[in-house]
Amino acid sequence: VPDDWTNLARRLPGVGRREALERNLREAICAGRLPAGTRLPASRALARELGLARGTVVEAYQQLVAEGHLLARRGSGTTVAAARAHPTPAAPPPPPAAPAPRISFHPGVGDLAGFPRALWLRALRRVLADAPPEVLGYGDPAGRPELRAALAAHLALARGMVTSPELVVPCAGFSHALALLARALRAQGARRIALEDPCIPLHREIVQAAGLAAVPLPVDERGARTELLPELRVDAAVVTPAHQFPLGATLAPERRAALVEWAQAHGRLVIEDDYDAELRYDRQPVGAVQGLEPERVATAGTVSKTLAPGLRLGWLALPPGLKSAVLAMRAREDRHLNALDQLVLAELLASGGLERHLRRLRARYGARRERLVAMLAERAPHVRVRGISAGLHAVLEVPDEDALVEAGARRGIELFGLRRFWHAEPRGPGALVLGYGAPPEHAFAAALAALGDLLDQPA
Amino acid sequence: VPDDWTNLARRLPGVGRREALERNLREAICAGRLPAGTRLPASRALARELGLARGTVVEAYQQLVAEGHLLARRGSGTTVAAARAHPTPAAPPPPPAAPAPRISFHPGVGDLAGFPRALWLRALRRVLADAPPEVLGYGDPAGRPELRAALAAHLALARGMVTSPELVVPCAGFSHALALLARALRAQGARRIALEDPCIPLHREIVQAAGLAAVPLPVDERGARTELLPELRVDAAVVTPAHQFPLGATLAPERRAALVEWAQAHGRLVIEDDYDAELRYDRQPVGAVQGLEPERVATAGTVSKTLAPGLRLGWLALPPGLKSAVLAMRAREDRHLNALDQLVLAELLASGGLERHLRRLRARYGARRERLVAMLAERAPHVRVRGISAGLHAVLEVPDEDALVEAGARRGIELFGLRRFWHAEPRGPGALVLGYGAPPEHAFAAALAALGDLLDQPA
Numbered sequence: 004v005p006d007d008w009t010n011l012a013r014r015l016p017g018v019g020r021r022e023a024l025e026r027n028l029r030e031a032i033c034a035g036r037l038p039a040g041t042r043l044p045a046s047r048a049l050a051r052e053l054g055l056a057r058g059t060v061v062e063a064y065q066q067l068v069a070e071g072h073l074l075a076r077r078g079s080g081t082t083v084a085a086a087r088a089h090p091t092p093a094a095p096p097p098p099p100a101a102p103a104p105r106i107s108f109h110p111g112v113g114d115l116a117g118f119p120r121a122l123w124l125r126a127l128r129r130v131l132a133d134a135p136p137e138v139l140g141y142g143d144p145a146g147r148p149e150l151r152a153a154l155a156a157h158l159a160l161a162r163g164m165v166t167s168p169e170l171v172v173p174c175a176g177f178s179h180a181l182a183l184l185a186r187a188l189r190a191q192g193a194r195r196i197a198l199e200d201p202c203i204p205l206h207r208e209i210v211q212a213a214g215l216a217a218v219p220l221p222v223d224e225r226g227a228r229t230e231l232l233p234e235l236r237v238d239a240a241v242v243t244p245a246h247q248f249p250l251g252a253t254l255a256p257e258r259r260a261a262l263v264e265w266a267q268a269h270g271r272l273v274i275e276d277d278y279d280a281e282l283r284y285d286r287q288p289v290g291a292v293q294g295l296e297p298e299r300v301a302t303a304g305t306v307s308k309t310l311a312p313g314l315r316l317g318w319l320a321l322p323p324g325l326k327s328a329v330l331a332m333r334a335r336e337d338r339h340l341n342a343l344d345q346l347v348l349a350e351l352l353a354s355g356g357l358e359r360h361l362r363r364l365r366a367r368y369g370a371r372r373e374r375l376v377a378m379l380a381e382r383a384p385h386v387r388v389r390g391i392s393a394g395l396h397a398v399l400e401v402p403d404e405d406a407l408v409e410a411g412a413r414r415g416i417e418l419f420g421l422r423r424f425w426h427a428e429p430r431g432p433g434a435l436v437l438g439y440g441a442p443p444e445h446a447f448a449a450a451l452a453a454l455g456d457l458l459d460q461p462a
Numbered sequence: 463v464p465d466d467w468t469n470l471a472r473r474l475p476g477v478g479r480r481e482a483l484e485r486n487l488r489e490a491i492c493a494g495r496l497p498a499g500t501r502l503p504a505s506r507a508l509a510r511e512l513g514l515a516r517g518t519v520v521e522a523y524q525q526l527v528a529e530g531h532l533l534a535r536r537g538s539g540t541t542v543a544a545a546r547a548h549p550t551p552a553a554p555p556p557p558p559a560a561p562a563p564r565i566s567f568h569p570g571v572g573d574l575a576g577f578p579r580a581l582w583l584r585a586l587r588r589v590l591a592d593a594p595p596e597v598l599g600y601g602d603p604a605g606r607p608e609l610r611a612a613l614a615a616h617l618a619l620a621r622g623m624v625t626s627p628e629l630v631v632p633c634a635g636f637s638h639a640l641a642l643l644a645r646a647l648r649a650q651g652a653r654r655i656a657l658e659d660p661c662i663p664l665h666r667e668i669v670q671a672a673g674l675a676a677v678p679l680p681v682d683e684r685g686a687r688t689e690l691l692p693e694l695r696v697d698a699a700v701v702t703p704a705h706q707f708p709l710g711a712t713l714a715p716e717r718r719a720a721l722v723e724w725a726q727a728h729g730r731l732v733i734e735d736d737y738d739a740e741l742r743y744d745r746q747p748v749g750a751v752q753g754l755e756p757e758r759v760a761t762a763g764t765v766s767k768t769l770a771p772g773l774r775l776g777w778l779a780l781p782p783g784l785k786s787a788v789l790a791m792r793a794r795e796d797r798h799l800n801a802l803d804q805l806v807l808a809e810l811l812a813s814g815g816l817e818r819h820l821r822r823l824r825a826r827y828g829a830r831r832e833r834l835v836a837m838l839a840e841r842a843p844h845v846r847v848r849g850i851s852a853g854l855h856a857v858l859e860v861p862d863e864d865a866l867v868e869a870g871a872r873r874g875i876e877l878f879g880l881r882r883f884w885h886a887e888p889r890g891p892g893a894l895v896l897g898y899g900a901p902p903e904h905a906f907a908a909a910l911a912a913l914g915d916l917l918d919q920p921a
Binding site: 021022025026029033062066068069070071072084085111112115116118120123124127128131136137138139140141142160163165174175176178179182205208209212253255256259260263286287289290292294295307311312313314315316331332334335336337338339340341342343344443 | 480481484485488492521525527528529530531543544570571574575577579582583586587590595596597598599600601619622624633634635637638641664667668671712715718719722745746748749751753754766770771772773774775790791793794795796797798799800801802803902
């Protein structure tokens with residue numbers, strides 16, 4: 004028995020001698036140190052060498068024979084199994100991390116440091132104290148009934164929606180809802196879907212990956228130009244009526260009417276992205292379009308803007324005609340979200356804990372927006388601010404968005420130009436889509452000052 | 463102003479008079495009590511009637527005009543908007559709940575009452591105390607790096623797998639992993655996929671929904687007959703090597719070799735369902751097939767059997783060639799699982815908390831299996847027990863499975879016949895797939911006695 008073999012007796016923390024031998028031997032084979040065809044010492048010889056009981060070695064050999072790493076043939080002893088490629092998969096090294104920006108004005112996230120950790124933990128403690136064991140089972144692919152009931156009640160009251168627990172499906176956010184709807188529409192024969200121009204590029208990718216053509220729907224100061232829908236010959240339209248993303252308008256009343264009339268007259272589907280409707284600072288948010296035509300509108304919302312995107316928690320209120328197709332997809336795929344997370348959100352809705360959190364958020368973000376507007380009036384009066392007083396972002400019309408984004412990057416300030424949101428060519432002036440919600444509260448004043456310095460100076 | 467209008471002033475809990483008026487008016491329109499064309503009282507008249515300030519009524523009217531529920535035209539006052547169907551979606555009433563069985567022997571779930579609630583809550587408290595705010599952001603669609611690293615280390619040690627954090631993707635359980643893989647394979651041109659016969663019917667549905675033909679791969683006492691794969695002309699094969707579900711064999715060494723040789727020789731994919739490999743009671747579990755050929759095997763595991771299915775937490779170890787396709791799907795759909803849940807599982811893996819829980823589970827379920835076998839030897843010696851000492855279920859060969867399942871149902875005992883798991887016709891004798899893990903610990907003795915009574919008697 005050569006010296007090399009003695010390494011096989013290396014002890015491993017927390018496991019016995021038999022298992023340590025087995026793991027060391029397996030690792031030596033997988034790493035190629037014991038190539039195919041290598042003849043192993045007789046169990047008696049190896050046991051003596053390693054100071055182990057013979058039975059320990061026999062068992063380890065048997066285990067690796069069972070796994071296919073070793074071959075045992077009468078008369079020829081035990082050998083390493085036939086040559087196979089056993090590389091450690093050569094995953095490319097992760098790209099060198101770009102230095103994190105000092106200040107981010109990401110338009111799609113709120114203040115992550117403000118996530119109400121204690122509120123979440125308390126709610127989970129209550130859920131774990133009260134929930135019967137059955138909630139931990141496979142469960143209904145449509146989701147927990149407690150959450151579906153709490154959401155249906157919340158959406159009726161807060162968003163003027165006409166729905167019922169049977170039609171509300173918890174999901175992992177708007178992009179998940181859109182992926183489900185796009186695949187369901189494609190399976191029903193749909194070919195083309197309109198998306199606002201500008202919009203979030205990921206939403207175009209989602210519908211294209213489902214096999215649908217993404218058709219641009221122009222947007223102006225009154226929101227999406229829904230009066231154009233009949234001539235676009237699309238099967239569905241994705242819209243952000245409460246707060247157009249990114250341009251920031253609320254869909255005007257005649258545009259809402261045109262949207263609903265198109266869906267009714269042509270039997271089409273409206274997909275309403277209600278991503279930040281809880282955050283309006285100047286008045287009550289406009290109710291969801293879904294309330295006008297619950298048979299033809301699917302509305303999806305999320306806690307990404309009000310709690311945190313990392314929770315991957317949202318909901319989809321379905322028109323009755325799409326319910327079975329979407330639920331069948333859930334049943335065949337992820338089944339549903341973590342039941343505990345669903346019960347925590349239900350608890351936060353039912354207890355009023357989420358509503359109290361929202362009141363704090365509205366005060367905080369509303370004040371941030373006012374401070375932004377005041378700073379701009381003082382330090383960059385040439386910058387026009389577009390969009391309603393809502394959500395986490397404002398649109399700042401600037402003479403040269405690309406130069407500003409680059410100048411910001413040089414100073415460690417992450418800015419988002421409007422350019423990335425157009426389908427193809429820009430249909431309007433250059434702008435920054437400025438996420439005033441993103442900086443942590445304690446750093447907001449400094450972030451605003453840094454933005455002022457940037458806009459104050461030639462790029 | 464007629465009496466009916468006074469209902470509009472009904473106060474609602476927690477909201478002001480303006481918002482209450484707005485909600486009542488919206489609800490009256492949506493419910494059809496104010497039909498299209500109805501002319502509303504002048505704001506001054508309604509305000510006087512309801513005892514509200516005129517401005518309150520004006521604002522409520524404006525809000526509903528903005529939403530499209532009302533039309534305001536100069537000279538003709540305010541009217542309810544053009545006729546639309548506004549039904550409350552007529553969701554079918556939920557089916558009358560069948561009375562829950564008194565005792566369930568579901569083969570796919572463990573003792574849900576034994577879920578370690580305190581362990582989970584403590585781990586979340588630690589995560590919330592330590593995690594930086596960034597973890598709550600949109601994050602990498604591949605999942606949290608902490609969990610991917612913890613899983614890669616765990617899978618190497620406990621399952622003999624050869625992988626790396628870059629190739630391990632947290633997902634919502636095996637069915638989610640299978641749906642992702644099936645869709646990725648279909649997009650790459652695959653047409654046919656082999657599934658063990660018998661297997662879980664949902665897995666057949668998943669691959670069929672992805673557009674693939676589900677081809678039966680026969681199973682015998684030595685596991686799946688992988689030597690038949692070359693003649694099945696399939697692009698991939700779904701197998702349960704550690705513990706065939708439902709028949710309970712471990713894949714024999716020569717079958718493991720044939721499986722890997724087929725994948726290598728024909729460039730095919732093995733999809734390894736490692737659903738309960740942590741639960742073996744008589745010896746060390748056999749390592750994953752993936753360790754023999756990491757370039758051609760995708761292995762998915764889950765906490766459904768060891769913690770709870772309702773958590774929807776699992777993992778998928780990808781061959782390098784499928785990584786980008788699967789990650790692109792995650793990026794376009796749900797993005798990833800709740801980051802907090804991922805960090806809790808990482809914490810349970812890294813702290814050893816999960817391993818300690820597993821040791822308790824093995825002792826508990828191993829003893830249950832022994833008690834089941836002893837009871838059968840005494841009370842139903844004609845029943846043959848198939849399958850290794852592992853997991854949550856045993857296969858009991860019985861003369862007439864259908865009669866037994868029915869007799870059980872009459873007594874409130876939920877039994878699962880083998881019949882439901884075959885692709886088409888049974889390829890073997892009738893049997894019960896008996897989940898001895900499912901009853902709560904305190905009720906196990908009674909459940910076993912009830913089973914004994916049932917098997918003891920003519921059906």
